[in-house]
Amino acid sequence: NAGVTQTPKFRVLKTGQSMTLLCAQDMNHEYMYWYRQDPGMGLRLIHYSVGEGTTAKGEVPDGYNVSRLKKQNFLLGLESAAPSQTSVYFCASSYGLAGYQETQYFGPGTRLLVL
Amino acid sequence: AQSVTQLDSQVPVFEEAPVELRCNYSSSVSVYLFWYVQYPNQGLQLLLKYLSGSTLVKGINGFEAEFNKSQTSFHLRKPSVHISDTAEYFCAVSNLNTDKLIFGTGTRLQVFP
Numbered sequence A: 001n002a003g004v005t006q007t008p009k010f011r012v013l014k015t016g017q018s019m020t021l022l023c024a025q026d027m028n029h030e031y032m033y034w035y036r037q038d039p040g041m042g043l044r045l046i047h048y049s050v051g052e053g054t055t056a057k058g059e060v061p062d063g064y065n066v067s068r069l070k071k072q073n074f075l076l077g078l079e080s081a082a083p084s085q086t087s088v089y090f091c092a093s094s095y096g097l098a099g100y101q102e103t104q105y106f107g108p109g110t111r112l113l114v115l
Numbered sequence B: 001a002q003s004v005t006q007l008d009s010q011v012p013v014f015e016e017a018p019v020e021l022r023c024n025y026s027s028s029v030s031v032y033l034f035w036y037v038q039y040p041n042q043g044l045q046l047l048l049k050y051l052s053g054s055t056l057v058k059g060i061n062g063f064e065a066e067f068n069k070s071q072t073s074f075h076l077r078k079p080s081v082h083i084s085d086t087a088e089y090f091c092a093v094s095n096l097n098t099d100k101l102i103f104g105t106g107t108r109l110q111v112f113p
Helices: none
Strands: A004-007 A010-013 A019-025 A031-038 A042-049 A065-067 A073-078 A087-094 A110-114 B003-005 B010-014 B019-021 B024-026 B032-038 B044-050 B056-058 B064-068 B073-078 B087-094 B107-112
Touching (some): A004 A087, A019 A087, A019 A110, A031 A073, A042 A065, A042 A073, B003 B087, B010 B019, B024 B073, B032 B064, B032 B073, B044 B056, B073 B087
Antiparallel strands (some): A019 A073, A031 A042, A031 A087, A087 A110, B003 B024, B019 B073, B032 B087, B064 B073, B087 B107
16 A cells, blocks of 8 residues: 655745645545645644545635545645745545544655745 | 644754653643654654553554643653654644644654764
């Protein structure tokens, strides 16, 4: 099993450009999450999904959109990138909700630099 | 609302010395507590978790943590660290009323030879 994979690993964008980050999991997990990690701020939840076709906002959703068309994939989109979106993005998945004691499994991250 | 505080942003320690990474939480309901580890240039992985029962939880790589309800703490300990333990450690909290995991800001453990 590959677990949670993320594409791409690195990306440099210019302000105003758009891009999509892809997350894939092969563990048949219902729940998927997108986080951003910034120095001194830990991980902050951007959006999450509780099942195929559903999405919900997290702590810092502005400037991002997501889609979960297939159970195994969770896409994060930046429509018009801004320097404030320079960060490391992590995708995670879990069998159940975090509140139900479930462990989250993380991908290796995508490093994004917006110039 | 829940929150997690990791009191130390960096902890330097020599190899084979003991280490404690501190974590305090606030919550109005019963909580589930987690420690995740992030090795350089990798994603996070679960180290251990407290759900209920025994307050001393043992995890991977010789780490353990103790849940202290009266002090609202969940400190992580290892009696003898290795160079390979150099990583960032995140404490996290959730409860039955939420569908989210709340992370602390992380503690960077640097082990020196």
